[in-house]
Amino acid sequence: MSKTSQQIAEICGVSRGTVDRALNNRPGINPETKEKILQVAEQLGYRPHFLAQSLVKGSTRSIGAVLFDINNRLFPQLVNAIETRASELGYFLYLTLTNKDPEKEKDCLQHLVDRKVDGILLLSVNKGEAFEQFLGKLNVPVVTFGNLVSDGIPFVWVDDRAAIRDAVRHLAAQGYEEIIYLSPPMALAGKTNLYAVEQRYLGFEEAIAETPGLLTDIVLHKGYLEEIDALLRRGDKKKVILCTSDKYALKVLLHLKQKEIRIPQDVGLMGFDNIDTLAYISPALSTIAYSSDDVGTQAVDLLVDRIAGRDVPMRTTIPHRIVQGESI
Amino acid sequence: MSKTSQQIAEICGVSRGTVDRALNNRPGINPETKEKILQVAEQLGYRPHFLAQSLVKGSTRSIGAVLFDINNRLFPQLVNAIETRASELGYFLYLTLTNKDPEKEKDCLQHLVDRKVDGILLLSVNKGEAFEQFLGKLNVPVVTFGNLVSDGIPFVWVDDRAAIRDAVRHLAAQGYEEIIYLSPPMALAGKTNLYAVEQRYLGFEEAIAETPGLLTDIVLHKGYLEEIDALLRRGDKKKVILCTSDKYALKVLLHLKQKEIRIPQDVGLMGFDNIDTLAYISPALSTIAYSSDDVGTQAVDLLVDRIAGRDVPMRTTIPHRIVQGESI
Numbered sequence: 001m002s003k004t005s006q007q008i009a010e011i012c013g014v015s016r017g018t019v020d021r022a023l024n025n026r027p028g029i030n031p032e033t034k035e036k037i038l039q040v041a042e043q044l045g046y047r048p049h050f051l052a053q054s055l056v057k058g059s060t061r062s063i064g065a066v067l068f069d070i071n072n073r074l075f076p077q078l079v080n081a082i083e084t085r086a087s088e089l090g091y092f093l094y095l096t097l098t099n100k101d102p103e104k105e106k107d108c109l110q111h112l113v114d115r116k117v118d119g120i121l122l123l124s125v126n127k128g129e130a131f132e133q134f135l136g137k138l139n140v141p142v143v144t145f146g147n148l149v150s151d152g153i154p155f156v157w158v159d160d161r162a163a164i165r166d167a168v169r170h171l172a173a174q175g176y177e178e179i180i181y182l183s184p185p186m187a188l189a190g191k192t193n194l195y196a197v198e199q200r201y202l203g204f205e206e207a208i209a210e211t212p213g214l215l216t217d218i219v220l221h222k223g224y225l226e227e228i229d230a231l232l233r234r235g236d237k238k239k240v241i242l243c244t245s246d247k248y249a250l251k252v253l254l255h256l257k258q259k260e261i262r263i264p265q266d267v268g269l270m271g272f273d274n275i276d277t278l279a280y281i282s283p284a285l286s287t288i289a290y291s292s293d294d295v296g297t298q299a300v301d302l303l304v305d306r307i308a309g310r311d312v313p314m315r316t317t318i319p320h321r322i323v324q325g326e327s328i
Numbered sequence: 329m330s331k332t333s334q335q336i337a338e339i340c341g342v343s344r345g346t347v348d349r350a351l352n353n354r355p356g357i358n359p360e361t362k363e364k365i366l367q368v369a370e371q372l373g374y375r376p377h378f379l380a381q382s383l384v385k386g387s388t389r390s391i392g393a394v395l396f397d398i399n400n401r402l403f404p405q406l407v408n409a410i411e412t413r414a415s416e417l418g419y420f421l422y423l424t425l426t427n428k429d430p431e432k433e434k435d436c437l438q439h440l441v442d443r444k445v446d447g448i449l450l451l452s453v454n455k456g457e458a459f460e461q462f463l464g465k466l467n468v469p470v471v472t473f474g475n476l477v478s479d480g481i482p483f484v485w486v487d488d489r490a491a492i493r494d495a496v497r498h499l500a501a502q503g504y505e506e507i508i509y510l511s512p513p514m515a516l517a518g519k520t521n522l523y524a525v526e527q528r529y530l531g532f533e534e535a536i537a538e539t540p541g542l543l544t545d546i547v548l549h550k551g552y553l554e555e556i557d558a559l560l561r562r563g564d565k566k567k568v569i570l571c572t573s574d575k576y577a578l579k580v581l582l583h584l585k586q587k588e589i590r591i592p593q594d595v596g597l598m599g600f601d602n603i604d605t606l607a608y609i610s611p612a613l614s615t616i617a618y619s620s621d622d623v624g625t626q627a628v629d630l631l632v633d634r635i636a637g638r639d640v641p642m643r644t645t646i647p648h649r650i651v652q653g654e655s656i
Contacts, residue, residue: 062439070407076398083397083425087432092439095423097411104415111390111420115443250608257610277605280578282585 027090062092064112065121068100072247073275081296102126113138119303127193141306145299147195156299156316158290163320164203178215178237183244186220200244225255240268246275268328286325294318339368354418390420392440393449396428400575401603409624430454441466447631455521469634473627475523484627484644486618491648492531506543506565511572514548528572553583568596574603596656614653622646
């Protein structure tokens with residue numbers, strides 16, 4: 001690129017370094033200067049062969065993100081945080097979706113590596129030794145969130161176990177005598193990486209062990225609405241349904257409304273995630289909140305540190321808190 | 329790739345074409361055969377240099393999508409439809425986000441082209457002759473949706489103008505005497521590509537021209553909640569607020585609830601898009617529905633046709649319908 005970038009530098013009256021910064025979308029340059037450089041570059045018909053150049057320079061200033069899907073409202077929130085932070089740091093983001101298919105996930109990772117991204121953010125459904133080896137062979141920095149893959153790969157997330165323990169204690173303190181624990185994704189236990197939902201379940205087991213009087217019902221499958229109906233007809237304890245995500249809590253809320261079962265008078269309801277959809281929901285859903293912005297921002301920061309060869313902590317825990325709402 | 333793929337073909341007892349199909353993730357192959365081929369390829373340490381290969385073959389079996397953001401619930405729905413269809417057709421999807429920044433949008437397009445995608449789906453904020461030339465120079469098939477860029481680029485969307493005309497007629501038939509037309513994005517008119525919202529506004533003007541007795545108030549800026557408060561205090565006509573997207577209708581709904589203004593008794597409310605969040609909203613929002621799945625699916629189909637060099641229609645209109653709800 002030397003000859004043309006020298007020409008651009010002379011025309012614009014700036015250094016080669018400044019031209020380089022503008023053409024590679026790196027920070028630390030006055031926006032007006034950048035604009036001028038890009039205009040001159042365009043007039044000269046200058047467009048560096050990006051990939052050939054990246055092979056030499058070893059950096060494409062781009063990162064990839066591998067997520068499940070964007071159905072659960074939580075994921076778009078995360079993506080926006082990731083995109084915003086990556087953009088601030090001068091990185092371009094490629095988003096790819098796995099639909100929770102382990103093979104598709106490996107395809108996504110390989111595609112991103114083939115396209116020379118500098119690093120990858122991963123919400124994985126894969127786990128285990130073979131997958132860790134697969135990741136190692138990719139030879140690109142990876143930061144995970146949501147589901148832990150390995151203690152040797154940086155991981156950013158909430159402390160799911162402590163969060164559910166706090167929720168159970170909170171519900172017991174509110175006078176609930178029976179907790180219906182709802183976590184349909186657990187039906188896939190053993191088949192896929194379910195770290196987050198498994199941690200929540202462990203937290204639930206720990207909490208009930210320390211609260212002997214509490215009755216519990218555990219619903220871990222897709223036919224949960226029918227089972228909830230049956231459980232609500234049984235006994236006269238003060239009941240609450242604790243859902244491991246707001247997504248399911250909203251489905252239950254809709255179902256109970258249709259059945260004219262009142263929340264919280266007839267049964268309490270609690271979710272997890274504090275997704276922004278809750279602003280429009282009545283009664284206001286009690287839930288566990290944490291900052292999805294912080295998850296996304298810190299994951300990008302860790303990845304950029306890793307790309308720069310800096311040491312980073314293997315665990316970053318995002319704080320959580322109980323949101324009381326009107327549903328318990 | 330010839331030598332190794334020949335070797336894989338011999339070991340697996342299949343044709344070179346079948347090996348090619350498996351390694352390039354193309355349809356028309358038995359899943360078991362594909363699995364076997366991929367295993368043998370891995371054992372042989374075979375990994376085609378994807379980009380070098382793509383330069384020769386002229387195809388990477390990947391497409392890019394350029395969208396605003398994924399805040400409005402409509403966009404995740406579209407992305408899921410696009411991803412599903414692309415996957416079915418054996419294409420890998422890269423999603424990029426512009427945050428409605430015209431320069432970022434051009435960056436996204438150039439990044440995707442540099443990475444040799446076969447085609448691009450575009451929801452544009454750019455418009456005008458210079459941008460059309462920019463797109464032309466990219467030399468890659470493009471299909472647009474949401475905002476029209478040019479009559480010469482395939483465009484998939486709902487007939488916004490007819491949809492709003494239908495909505496106004498429907499509201500007049502319901503006995504509404506005054507319509508508050510709410511479209512805050514119009515504040516950016518002239519600065520960015522607002523084709524969809526501008527078409528909706530034209531449809532509104534056409535509809536009120538044919539309904540002489542109808543009073544109208546037009547609110548096209550960010551301070552809309554205060555203006556709605558003022559408008560609702562004024563006069564005694566039967567009023568309805570017609571919002572050009574559900575996103576704004578939900579903000580208005582929340583605001584009215586907080587003010588204890590009853591919907592529809594005190595004022596009617598209507599949205600546009602029928603986003604899936606509406607399932608949880610009470611009172612059920614009246615809106616204009618269309619299939620975001622069809623938008624995504626047909627956009628991908630048109631793009632794949634264009635990639636294959638086939639002629640495609642320049643306009644594809646997705647049907648719309650009024651959803652009555654409980655809010656009017």
